[in-house]
Amino acid sequence: MIYLDEFKKFIFSHNLSTGVRLTLGAIIPSLIFQHYGILGEMIAFPLGTLIIGATDNPGPYHRRRNALLVAIGTCFVVACITGFLRHLHFVIFIEIIVFGMLFSLVGVYGNRVNSIGLIALLVFVFNIDDHLSGDMVLRTAAIFAAGGIWYFLLFMILQKLLPYKLIQQLLGESFIELGKLLSIKAGYYFANPDYDGLFNRIVKQQVLLRENHENLREILFKTREIVTESTNKSRILMLMFLDSIDLFERILNSQQNYANLHRAFDHTKVLRLFGTYIIWLAEEIQTIGIAVQSGFASQPRHDLDEAFAKCQKAFERMREYKMTHENMEDFIMLRQILNSLQDVTERIKKMHRATTYDAEVGKGYTLNVQGDNFIPKQEYHPRILLDNLSLKSSHFRHAVRVTLGLLVGYFASLFFELGHGYWILLTIVVILKPAFSITQKRNIHRIGGTLLGVATGFMLLYLVKDSTALFVFMMLAMVTAYSFLKINYFIASTSITLYVILSFNFLNPNHIQTVLEDRVVDTIIGSVIAYVISSYVLPVWEHSQINQYIKEALDANRKYFDLVAGKFAGKELDINEMKVSRKDAIIAMANLSDNFQKMLSEPKRQRLNMQEYHQFVATSHMLTSYIASLSTYAQMLNYSEFSTEFELMIRQIDRQLLAATDIIEGKKNNTFEITRESLPQNQKLIELLAKRKKEIKELGIEKADQSASRKMLSDIKTINGLFELISTITIDEIKILQKIKAANT
Template identity: 75%
Template sequence: MNYLDEFKKFLSSHYLSTGVRLTFGAVIPSLIFHHFGILSEMIAFPLGTLLIGSTDNPGPFHRRRNALMIAILACFAVACITGFLRHVHFIVFAEIIVFGLFFSLIGVYGNRANSIGLIAMLVFVFNIDDHLSGDAVLRNALIFSAGGIWYLLLFLIIQTLRPYLLIQQLLGENFVELGKLLSIKAGYYFAKPKYDDLFTQMIHQQVILRENHETLREIIFKTRELVTESTNKSRILMLMFLDSIDLFERILNSQQNYANLHRAFDDTKVLRLFGTYITWLAGDIQQIGLAIQSGFPSHSRHDLDEAYNKCQSAFERTRRDRMTHENMEDYIMLRQILNSLQDITERIKKLHRATTYDASLSKDYHVDFGVDNFIPKQEYQPQTLIDNLSLKSSHFRHALRVTLALLIGYTASLFFDFGHGYWILLTVVTIMKPAFSITKQRNLYRIAGTIIGAVSGFLILYFINDGTALFILMMVAMVLAYTFIKINYFVASISITLYVLLWFNILNPAHITAVLQDRVIDTVIGSVIAYFVSSYVLPVWEHSQINQYIKEAIKSNRKYFDTVAAKFAGRALDVNEMKINRKDAIIALANLSDNFQKMLSEPKRRQLKMEEYHQFVATSHMLTSYIASLSTYAQNNAHTGYAVEFELMIRQIDRQFQAAADVLGGTIQGNLDITRESLPQNQKLIELLNTRKKQIKEIGIELSAQSPERKALSELKTINGLFELISTITIDEIKILQKIVATKG
């Protein structure tokens, strides 16, 4: 995607709209208070708007609304308790322990609860500082809550006026990221592809798409207007989301043996032509995403039918000139790629039309599956919290680390004069995350961003004296801060520091130099505390959790395979069950990949068995792709005349899956006989393949192309090949797991 398209995506993203909403929600009342000369007394109002608004994560309307109301009540209670008792230091220590543990531990209930806990901790930190008088505690708590209520009203108004805005923004972003995935895929078709780099990029992109899909599923399937009270627009949005899932599977299942492809066709132009066309398709998918976000129809930048016909002509020409009975299987593989491109092309053409919201597309629309099975489950039972009160829980360990870091920071602020000592605690709360890799990254970004922001603020205040210009710059910094807070913490840190300094300059310009110094010093101290506590106090290293993610990947891939493969053994295919198992397999793969990526950011001494784990992640990716490819044929034509042959293969592969799980669980050690067993051969297919080769040899390619066996052979050969690849991959996983277990022992 070019820079113009990236800029368009940014302008229509929900990140920017969130930043603008929070900024104007805080600035508008501030201007009113400033006009009446009461801004300094009412400063808690815009602060309440910003903090309560920060808990407004994407999700279904009712969950967002409920989260905002809970945040308002929780923050009011924390502000009152903390404000009235902040002069009694031993009680503040007790509050740090209670609030630190509780508000960090509620992250077990998901991101929304985690956001409420984080904001409640920030309110606690603000109110233990002595900048408020004792008599003003209740008043300031009420003003803060009023700011939160103002944001809640703003949210309700926008939701009423633009009920589908968030869905369009997230769905558009989903298509943009999907286009990027296909663009990465195109890299395999050009000369001398860097397989490792492309694989790493694909894994990263799949993690992003998994997160997008989970958020969209929750919003779309929990929005009554889309599922039951649907309008034409809501039906089209639902259809586009479902099409995006199918398109993602289609891209995923186009995995090929690219080394063999290049060996067979590098001296022709056909692969480069395919790669160029795939890049065009990727660009079209991204254009569709931008159109959904902006609300305008999308149009293809190329004539896709003409481009596809060129690919098909190139394939037919190459086949006519070069195919023999010996290399026939290479052309079967190339034909399957061409079929996949045709399918993706038709889907993209349909999606272009969908961006016009043509009523005819949704005329016969209805939800024919149980949507509850596709929604991420989140339980809010108290027992969940109680069960996590153990050192075995990574959430509880994180809560202990946060609490200890806060105790150290608060003690330091009592014994040393840091000016704005509460900034130390703010740094600790915002930086520390359960994963060491994320804490480390945010630590670096926080320090670097604070220093750059402070220097930028000093230069701006030194060279610009115009109050209006400074106010505009402050608003721009606020928008950037709350736009990038969840996508680029480095930019957010720079922007937060800048707007805080400009804000302090408006309130009290005489002390701005001291504020600059305090901001940098307090941030560095807080970052140092956060780093050492995260590194040495009950750390949870990713290698201690990866085996659980591997177990889930094996389990979900097996369920996905069994559901799909059943059709080839003559049993009925439950499409809804297949889609659920597909979702679970992709989520398990993304979780495993994400865990491995976090391991790369940990200290070298903690990066155990990295080569073996990398190999397993790679094989899991290929395994899911091959099963997805198999599912395409299961939904179309399963060739039930070969049920006996396929049943033998299915049983063998199931035994291999079980062996992999047993090795990981420690119930099987040493060499396994199953790794030396060959997959049962499909004798009927071998006979058909020999017949086809004989036809080509005797009557030539042109005449034999009319043979009815050609298409059946092409599909059967591919299906059989997929079973063989799945078997080979599972055996490879068994061998990799044997190395992991042996090394662990």
């Protein structure tokens, strides 16, 4: 790890800018109010800034703007209703049921609306007693809304001054994560690779990239200035994004039979040389990512031309002395890796140039994809909410858990004499999530972070007496809290606890010991309630949903395969449609992987058929990779004379994919016979291969290389091998699904 690079990634990241924006947005008015001695009366203002600002998720300008306005209005109404009726305990129980169900169930409309529902519940919790507003309910609600409006104005000003900053930050993060993915792939080229460990890391990395790409697609294709009123900078940003997607596909389709590679070449240094070069390429991609985030041009770390030439010479030297007609196919596989490395190298050199924002780079740019097909669709029809009013809906079950948790928490706050009982409800709201695995993780992080934050706060108050120093520590804690809120909840929870304690010390230093005690007690009570509720009240275990994700992955891969393979049967390839199918297949694969990763964190009794599901996730990943590899050749080559042979193979594979889908849908079919059918042989390839081996044997490598059939053989052998791999993987998936079906019956 290069620590300077890690520091740069954090400094220029979207997460840090969010933390700084929220902190300054809350601190600046607080200092002004403190100067005039009215901070105690106006404390709802910075609180409104922080809470409303929490709904400002990455996305297109108009969606962020609308979400902030809706959040301000919603929170104002909730604060008024709660404040005016809080002295009637039976009414509060009714409010908990109504607000708990409504604001949890709105998650069916996506993450942005879900975040508005979450902060509406937080506002309800903050106003459930009179600690914030006393008898001046309307005044406090108005001050709270004013804090939200202040954040909205801050957002509008920054958007006007830095219209491309968010795109640059997210695009830079995408390159950084892409570089990490490539560095993981490099592990396959060194001695004794841990195949399972590397695969699990790749799966997690692809899930992160999927989320990042979804955000970027929405922002880029929904931003008018990018799509219709292009400037040089916007053109180049769009160009870099599209290139990063193609680069992701190139890395994805570099899947090889690594066991065979090591069997054939472990005794040489060529694989280690390739692995080292891949690490260099990964470092270059991350360097580009940091440059995109910062807005400065990137500087290459390595001489890629010289390094690639070294790899090429090593391959050619070994090929000259060690290739025979018997191991020729191994060298074809190695040649394909070298070609892939050359392609990635050229793409990286192009992206280095793009970071200069030179007009020549974006010259001739045209958006050759239909943006509407790449934007995540989200409907807001009331029917969607009504359709989820059922125990079959995971969203409805989550809403019931949140509501019940709040009811139990409120009863506990009344039963126990606690000075800050609303912290119990606050803990329940932020911990309870639809997935048990996430709830469990946040629960542990919440308790651990609270204890560490309280201990750190106590030590600071005991050792540091200077108020200016404490104020600096409080600001740093706030920045850290909101920078890590979405990436590391333990650090965020620790920092939130710390800045809450320090802020209470400024407001009311005489009662700080009570605050420390209440923070720990209330958090533990809330965490225990959240754990019990998530474990025993209408839990939604991941194994109950995984079949749907499997079906989506099979359907997406089948559509992707049929579209790409059709080119080899003589059909035209629609590039835009192919890219849409590729996107859908990658998203389906990432969703399935994410579901499986969540299963690993669930109780052992709920982890059913884990070995089989792990095998299916692995084969699904390889299937998408092999189809992506096939798409690369489909875009470059056109060997129509082989279309008859390929068409027979395509039909067989399509039947296999359909059979796998039939199993997951519970349909009866002849899957047993399909698994026993062998893929039709490519007779023309067999003849071409025999001819090439004969040339090498009789003429030698040097003269045989002058044959016109050399490149054709290399291409067709690789394409044919991909069809064979896809068929083998699909049959493996059928057998895995048959095992799962047998275990469940």
